[in-house]
Amino acid sequence: MKKVEVFGTGCKTCIATEDMIKNKAKSIGVEIDLYHIHDPVEIASRGIMTTPAVIVDGTLVHKGGLPHDAEIEGWIK
Amino acid sequence: MLEIFTALADAVTYDLLRVDSQTRLGEAVHFFIEDTAKIFFLLTFLMLIVGFLRSWVSPEKVRYWLEGKPKMIAYALAVILGAVTPFCSCSSIPLFIAFLSSGIPLGVTMAFLITSPMVNEVAAILFGEAIGWHFTLAYVVVGMATGMVGGMFIDGLKLEKWVEPFVFQVKRADGELNEPQITIKKRFSHAWDETVDILKRVWLYVLIGVGVGAGIHGFVPQEWFITHAGTDNVFAVPLAVLMAVPLYSNVTGVVPVAEVLMEKGLPVGTTLAFIMSTVAISLPEIVILRKVLKPPMLVFFIVYLALAFIIVGYGFNWLYQ
Numbered sequence: 001m002k003k004v005e006v007f008g009t010g011c012k013t014c015i016a017t018e019d020m021i022k023n024k025a026k027s028i029g030v031e032i033d034l035y036h037i038h039d040p041v042e043i044a045s046r047g048i049m050t051t052p053a054v055i056v057d058g059t060l061v062h063k064g065g066l067p068h069d070a071e072i073e074g075w076i077k
Numbered sequence: 078m079l080e081i082f083t084a085l086a087d088a089v090t091y092d093l094l095r096v097d098s099q100t101r102l103g104e105a106v107h108f109f110i111e112d113t114a115k116i117f118f119l120l121t122f123l124m125l126i127v128g129f130l131r132s133w134v135s136p137e138k139v140r141y142w143l144e145g146k147p148k149m150i151a152y153a154l155a156v157i158l159g160a161v162t163p164f165c166s167c168s169s170i171p172l173f174i175a176f177l178s179s180g181i182p183l184g185v186t187m188a189f190l191i192t193s194p195m196v197n198e199v200a201a202i203l204f205g206e207a208i209g210w211h212f213t214l215a216y217v218v219v220g221m222a223t224g225m226v227g228g229m230f231i232d233g234l235k236l237e238k239w240v241e242p243f244v245f246q247v248k249r250a251d252g253e254l255n256e257p258q259i260t261i262k263k264r265f266s267h268a269w270d271e272t273v274d275i276l277k278r279v280w281l282y283v284l285i286g287v288g289v290g291a292g293i294h295g296f297v298p299q300e301w302f303i304t305h306a307g308t309d310n311v312f313a314v315p316l317a318v319l320m321a322v323p324l325y326s327n328v329t330g331v332v333p334v335a336e337v338l339m340e341k342g343l344p345v346g347t348t349l350a351f352i353m354s355t356v357a358i359s360l361p362e363i364v365i366l367r368k369v370l371k372p373p374m375l376v377f378f379i380v381y382l383a384l385a386f387i388i389v390g391y392g393f394n395w396l397y398q
Contacts, residue, residue, distance in 0.1 A: 009170055040170040040368065040369075041247055044174035044178065045178070045249075048175075049135075049137050049140065049168060049171055049175050050136055050165075051165070060256070060257055061257055064165075
């Protein structure tokens with residue numbers, strides 16, 4: 001199971017990103033381990049300064065703005 | 078090239094709508110059509126280019142470039158990069174913590190944080206179109222100078238005491254996070270998304286702003302502003318700065334109005350002060366920073382910006398008298 005981390009301090013785009021990933025995983029039937037990290041100290045100490053950012057199994061795959069639907073499938077499959 | 082919009086407004090106003098060109102209504106309608114068409118065209122076209130070009134800079138890269146630089150170079154870099162690097166207000170806290178934990182001085186970090194929202198690309202484009210591209214230049218230069226001087230004050234006055242102490246205990250992230258791989262195609266699609274997003278956010282303000290502008294253009298007599306808000310009125314500049322505070326984020330609506338106000342005789346400096354406070358003094362965004370900055374620092378921040386714009390206003394009024 002892939003570990004997907006969404007980093008965001010609570011802005012609309014960050015929440016939408018988390019929802020998009022959740023929905024995508026459900027619709028293609030892939031189980032993922034999804035976390036949403038809100039704490040700015042943890043976000044900063046992971047080296048992230050642009051939110052929302054997405055890290056899948058330790059690799060940064062996205063930052064800033066909403067991801068595209070097709071991209072998400074590529075990350076979690 | 079932009080004459081095409083005058084021709085379009087001519088055709089729609091006089092031929093299609095059959096409004097008499099000699100009437101006030103005719104002038105107002107013509108102004109509205111010409112300006113909305115021109116603004117939407119320029120915004121779309123220039124935002125695509127800006128969005129594409131700036132996909133090469135990011136706060137993460139800025140931090141890397143600023144780390145360990147001599148102070149003067151770091152200040153200059155911070156405001157130049159601040160002018161071109163976008164970041165959303167919800168990223169400002171992690172950004173602030175990450176900069177300080179990498180040893181970037183507080184003054185330099187603040188110079189970046191002040192400049193980045195103040196030099197706003199949408200405002201710059203609208204400014205150039207409405208008032209003239211040399212004012213875009215004045216706006217950008219003044220914005221960077223305000224950021225740099227603000228940062229230097231914070232550094233000189235040793236205002237680290239007004240930063241929440243936990244920030245200084247955060248350790249710098251080990252190792253570099255690699256940037257995600259971006260193809261040219263993805264940069265374009267990113268720029269496109271961003272442009273659509275901005276248009277969606279601002280279209281209504283543009284229409285309202287141009288509508289109000291068109292009304293003033295057609296119906297308010299020339300002498301009104303010269304009498305009430307000309308250079309003779311010493312309170313005009315501070316008043317303009319104060320009035321701009323609640324208008325935050327509606328800069329797209331404010332610029333078309335400012336264009337007409339200038340045409341009706343509102344002095345350059347007063348207009349510049351008004352627009353800059355609209356863009357930069359944003360109470361909700363300043364309050365977000367409360368998580369890392371103590372209240373006196375927030376007050377300092379707001380008072381400094383207001384004073385800076387008042388000085389800019391008087392200065393430009395004097396220069397262009």
